[in-house]
Amino acid sequence: MKKLMAMLLASAMLLSVALTGCGDDKDGGGKEGKLNSIVYVCSNLGDKSFCDVSWKGVQEGAKVNDISKVKCIEYGQDTKSKMEPTMVDATDTYDLIIASGGEMVEIVEKFWEDYPDKRFIIFDVDPLYENKMSNVFCINFKQNEGDFLAGALASKMSKTGTVGYVGAAEVVVIQDFMVGYIEGAVYANPNAKVAVSYIGNWSDSPKAKELANVQITVNNADVLHQVAGGAGLGMFQACLENGKKWAIGVDADQRDFFLETDPDLADVILTSMEKRVNVALLEAINKTYAGELSYGTLEKWGVGKQVTVLAENDFYKENVPADVQSYIDDLETKITNEEIEISSAYGMSTETYNALRDKVKP
Structure with a gap:
């Protein structure tokens, strides 16, 4: 197989050189x-x-x-x-x-x-x-480190003591976010409850909205975090339509995406756990x-590399109390200095994972 691919590659390279001068800086x-x-x-x-x-x-x-x-x-x-x-x-x-x-x-x-x-x-x-x-x-x-910060912030901003997490598919990378989120929420509030829901994919925005609605109306969650790509946009809609509950986005500073097109939606996104890819x-x-x-x-x-951290934009600074901002900053320093041990879904047994999730179930 490798010999065949190598022969095909060699032929392709020769043809490319003959036709375009492959590797010439003028072309590339x-x-x-x-x-x-x-x-x-x-x-x-x-x-x-x-x-x-x-x-x-x-x-x-x-x-x-x-x-x-x-x-x-x-x-x-x-x-x-x-x-x-x-x-x-x-x-x-x-x-x-x-x-x-x-x-x-x-x-x-x-x-x-x-x-x-x-x-x-x-x-x-x-x-x-x-x-x-x-x-x-x-x-x-x-991402478990960054979501530890997100969970801690959610607990500090919650008035009900219950926060929400809406994930895409229950695969290990999304579970890793969740593990950090739960541990951060409990670190900031030992009595915190975390409602957890999984959509099953990265594209079903209506399903995300439905799950978020349940977390808000049934579980009494008042700060929700989505880790579901495009599907997670439905969670923002649920937060907006249920009395502007706080939402935490993911990967990018998601508030920026809606500032011009949908400012009302933007104003429920307190911050995002940026995965600064x-x-x-x-x-x-x-x-x-x-x-x-x-x-x-x-x-x-x-x-420590500043690639999995919260988006501390102007909206965050305006709406998060100063003492909570200082608390999050202190957590960042402690995580960087390895003073806080955060679990990971990678290598975690099913029993440990389920126990962590069940312990904070509303």
């Missing part, structure tokens, strides 16, 4: 001796969350390094049939390939050796993963082009 727009093109492979742009903020980081990295050939390729929701061929096509065409998730790691494991001159940055990778691919750099985001990818791209990124490794970036 890159600096001399550097990689000349970047591609970001994702499901869909337009989620106002994870994919959009990731693409922003790729674009910034391309601009800073004077790379004109930069593209996003979307494979849609049909991951089983589209993800792998899309990734292979992207690798055939671009020098630096960027994608997210464990599934992408498994795909790249099949062919990375056949592309020794290509570079891969794969983020949102399992922290327990052992990266043995010499041209692949993996990033794990400590754009910041992380910009750094990774810059280091790649400087020849300083440690390919063949996995690094874990969290609060």
Whole structure:
């Protein structure tokens, strides 16, 4: 299989050289001796969350390094049939390939050796993963650290003592957010209750709204946090329609997305737990082009790297009491200094996970 792919790659490269002068900086727009093109492979742009903020980081990295050939390729929701061929096509065409998730790691494991001159940055990778691919750099985001801050803030801002969490699918990365959120909520208020609901996907916004409505009207939750990509927008609607309950967004500073188009909706988003993939990818791209990124490794970036933190925008500063802001700042320092131990869903047993969730059930 590898020999066949190598032969096909060699033929493709020869044809590319004959037709376009492959590797010529004039075509790629890159600096001399550097990689000349970047591609970001994702499901869909337009989620106002994870994919959009990731693409922003790729674009910034391309601009800073004077790379004109930069593209996003979307494979849609049909991951089983589209993800792998899309990734292979992207690798055939671009020098630096960027994608997210464990599934992408498994795909790249099949062919990375056949592309020794290509570079891969794969983020949102399992922290327990052992990266043995010499041209692949993996990033794990400590979203449990950032959501610890979100949970603590939710508890401090709650008047009922019950906060809500609406997740996408019950997969380990989303569970990792939840674990941090629950532990942060209980750290700030030992008697806190946390209503937890899972949508089952990243696209069903009406279902997210329905689940959030139940948390508000039945469980009495008055601060809700969504970790569900595009689907999570339904939770914001529920918060707005139920007397402007506070909402906490995810991945990007989601209030920004609605300031002009729907200011009423924007005004229920107290803050967001930013998973600053754009910041992380910009750094990774810059280091790649400087020849300083440690390919063949996995690094874990969290609060200490300022990539999983709360969006402390003007709205946050206006609506969160000063003493609560100081409390959150102090938690950030303690997490950075490893003075607070935060559990992770990665490697956690089902029994421990269920016990954590059940203990705070309203």
